[in-house]
Amino acid sequence: MKLLGKVSGGARRGVLAAGALVMTLVALFATAATAQAGLDDELTLVDGKGRTLRVQQWDTFLNGVFPLDRNRLTREWFHSGRAVYEVTGPGADAFEGTLELGYQVGYPWSLGVGLNFNYTTPNTSILYGIPNAFGGSPEASYIQTTNLLPSAGINVDLGNGPGIQEVATFSVAIAGPKG
Template sequence: MTVIQKPRRSRGLKSMRTAVVASAAVVGLVVGGGSASAAVDDSNSVVDGGGNTITVSQADTFINSVFPLDGSPLTREWFHNGRAIVEVTGPDAADFEGDITLGYQFGYPASLGGELTFNYTTPQLSVSTDDFTVSDILPQVGTTVTLEPGPGIEDVEVGTGSASGERTEIQISNVHGTATNIAGNVSVRPYVKVVSSNGDTAVTYGKPWRFN
């Protein structure tokens, strides 16, 4: 996943382990300009000490459940597409600096023992022009969590990147996930968090997507 920022006037195992694996299929973009066509699904705001309103949103969210390649009734597989948006309004909006965190909450009724693993690898890309700079936001991230027999909920952070200026947008395309050796339904809830350089925090949670 990569970030495009405008200048400041801008996790088929055959073992009895439970695993969730995700990877990026194509590049995601953070665009400095507006996106009028984005359909906002959820958002949350915070007002900082300087009177600036910091709003974090998820838009065009679609998590598509597909038939698992291993054919196991204990495996779930899906793809995630959407956008994460940070917008700032107020007297110091153009000078805003902060960090974005993308993550998921995984809910499961029972596991057969083992671990939850989330792996995320992005393309390497570096481009500079007079108007834009492009840099990696999440070059590689891995997380491993030991799961209880269940039921349970696990929080997995995909990674973090930087936000600046009045608008930062990340496009998420074909993020791939699988969950193996899970008994019962699996629920996936995406979230986005932004923390300003002064510590002001806003988090937005999307609706749960359930896989039978």
């Protein structure tokens, strides 16, 4: 600050502004990371023949989109990325199999909905005192009306869901030690 004390006010503000600009640019470029390919997931296992199988997922990206069915309970994504495998050990050159990738989705509950429509208002009836022109029992002289107002209802059943479900999104036949 001793250097800034010897310069005029306008020059001092210019030096401070230039210093602030340099510090801002250094902070911007020092903290900004460039987009680059990266390993997202890796699984290694040994099969029954003593071969080691390694499967890797690279550059995985999930892009959430608005549900096409407009249901607020629905979730939809587009998934992109790439997968590679490597087999090492005895007989790796003769390796054949299927590479299958997907998701495990959990459903803790299931929701069953039913709609019904029925009449639930009471009936009105008039008992004896009206002669029955056609004869018969006294019950035949009753005058009854149908239900006056309809009603609608909904039944919602909440039960245990199917648990974790596996959904395969990609399946391809593979052969050889790498792919």
